Amino acid sequence: MRVDADRDVCIGAGNCVLTAPEVFDQAADGLVDVIDPEPAPHLEQSVRDAVVRCPSGAITVGGPGRPGS
Amino acid sequence: MSEVADVPVHMRRTAFDPTDELARRRAAAPVSRVTATMGQVRFPTWLVTRYDDVRAVLSDAVSFSNANEAVRAHVAAALGEETAARVELGGPSLLSYDPPRHTWLRRLVAPTFTVKRMYRLRHRVEAIVAEHLDAMEVKGGPIDLVEAFALPVPSLVICELLGVPYDDRAGFQRRGEAQLDLELDFAERRAVEEESRAYMAELVRRNRAHPGDNLLGTLVRDHGDELPDEELVSLGILLLVGGHETTANMLALGTLLLLRHPDQLALLRDDPGIADRAVEELMRYLSIVHTGIIRTAVKDVTIGGTVIKAGDAVAVSLPSANRDEAITDDPDVLDLTREPTSHVAFGHGNHHCLGAPLARLEMRVAFPALLRRFPGLRLAVPFEEIEFRSLSVVYGLQSLPVTW
Incomplete structure (x- = not known):
């Protein structure tokens, strides 16, 4: 899985940080910072939840990421 | 109190639940017409009831x-343009701005409400909660939980964050409740809005002179040139009202709900580890904000198979969406151990609640602390005597007499 976030769309609600803190953080300006763009397989469900819960639709996932994920 | 017949369909509840009428509409007529209320004005609006459709609109x-054009037009037709300029709580601001202005303003305040900033506030919130529980213990029951706990805790937190003197609470709590009251006629609304603006204008003036170590001070220091006083006043009112009325009603209504579900109450009291998901479930189940801002369609658009015409008013039912089977199994069952859902109690889209991380923190701290301090917490009056707020933007309780 490959995780991308569009900081031009992000509103800084923080739902991604609450849902998948291993993958997302907020930078000093409050907007999203993807700290693990190729998360391990066991984190993929929480990333998918974060995509659904992102109010602004800023997060996208695609493949492939790291081998085996 | 209003008669039930006066309460618009989308604001009717049976204690904790949206009415069967909403469930029927969700099944048979997911996008339908209702009559909304604001003061003495009644106007038609679409009501969107299904989870997927609600998210699509938001x-x-x-x-x-969000610019209130449809509501404004109906109010103007009934009461004139000058009155119609007063449909927004605190004046035009974040809630009623569309992009790109909304994006610009939201990004100025976003750094204050990040999840990490809220984690750093945790100790302070815990201390505030403990102080109020101490005071309750000293005073002894029976006591009004709204007055002793649910209202003062979030009020003090938002005062400290925003830079509002807590000693002024009697005034801003009264005004906040009035500003959310849809029964208030427009003459009363005008009076309370003017009072509210005068109060916040004075705080802005003080922060212009000596920027404080709080959100108002930070905005003045970092963005004082691009933010005129009018903008700061509107934003300050919005954050002050939004910061205490919502969490206060969740704490009161949530406590009453738990008292009516002793098995669920015991789960949360005995295992604080479930606090995070318990709060999500309480938010989903209670969905205290009925609709949020009524939108205006800016072009013809089809939602749930229904054509909505440009200029029409559109309300989304958050409690209905959060009881839709599309969101979770057995949505009418309260289950504090439920896997967190992607509920819309904080809204969705660009106007998703700015203070959500703060509200979550306050509830995650307050509910378990209250239940653990008073394991024998119970109602001090029969359940049937509890008064629910029926015609407010935010659903909740007038008072909650409890003892222990």
């Missing part, structure tokens, strides 16, 4: 505007 800022 995330489409191109088709649906």
Whole structure:
């Protein structure tokens, strides 16, 4: 899985940080910072939840990421 | 109190639940017409009831505007243009702006409400909660939980964050409740809005002179040139009212709900580890904000198979969406151990609640602390005597007499 976030769309609600803190953080300006763009397989469900819960639709996932994920 | 017949369909509840009428509409007529109320004005609006449709409306800022044009037009037709300029709580601000202005303003305040900033506030929130529980213990029951706990805790937190003197609470709590009251006629609304603006204008003036170590001071220091006083006043009112009325009603209504579900109450009291998901479930189940801002369609758009015409008013039912089977199994069952859902109690789209991380923190701290301090907490009056707020933007309780 490959995780991308569009900081031009992000509103800084923080739902991604609450849902998948291993993958997302907020930078000093409050907007999203993807700290693990190729998360391990066991984190993929929480990333998918974060995509659904992102109010602004800023997060996208695609493949492939790291081998085996 | 209003008679039930006066309460619009989308604001009717049976204690904790949306009415069967909403469930029927969700099944048979997911996008239908209702009559909304604001003061002495009644106007038609679409009501969107299904989870997927609600999210579609809230995330489409191109088709649906928050700028209140539809509501304003109905109020103007009934009461004139000058009155119609007063449909927004605190004046035009974040809630009623569309992109790009909304994006600009939201980004100025976003750094204050990040999840990490809220984690750093945790100790202070815990201390505030403990102080109020201490005071309750000293005073002894029976006591009004709204007055002793649910209202003062979030009030003090938002005062410290925003830079509002807590000693002024009697005034801003009274005004906040009035500003959310849809029964208030427009003459009363005008009076309370003017009072509210005068109060916040004085705080802005003080922060212009000596910027404080709080959100108002930070905004003045970092963005004082691009933010005129009018903008700061509107934003300050919005954050002050939004910061205490919502969490206060969740704490009161949530406590009453738990008292009516002793098995669920015991789960949360005995295992604080479930606090995070318990709060999500309480938010989903109670969905205290009925609709949020009524949108205006800016072009013809089809939602749930229904054509909505440009200029029409569109309300989304958050409690209905959160009881839709599309969101979770057995949505009418309260289950504090439920896997967190992607509920819309904080809204969705660009106008998703700015203070959500703060509200979550306050509830995650307050509910378990209250239940653990008073394991024998119980109602001090029969359940049937509890008064629910029926015609407010935010559903909740007038008072909650409890003892232990």
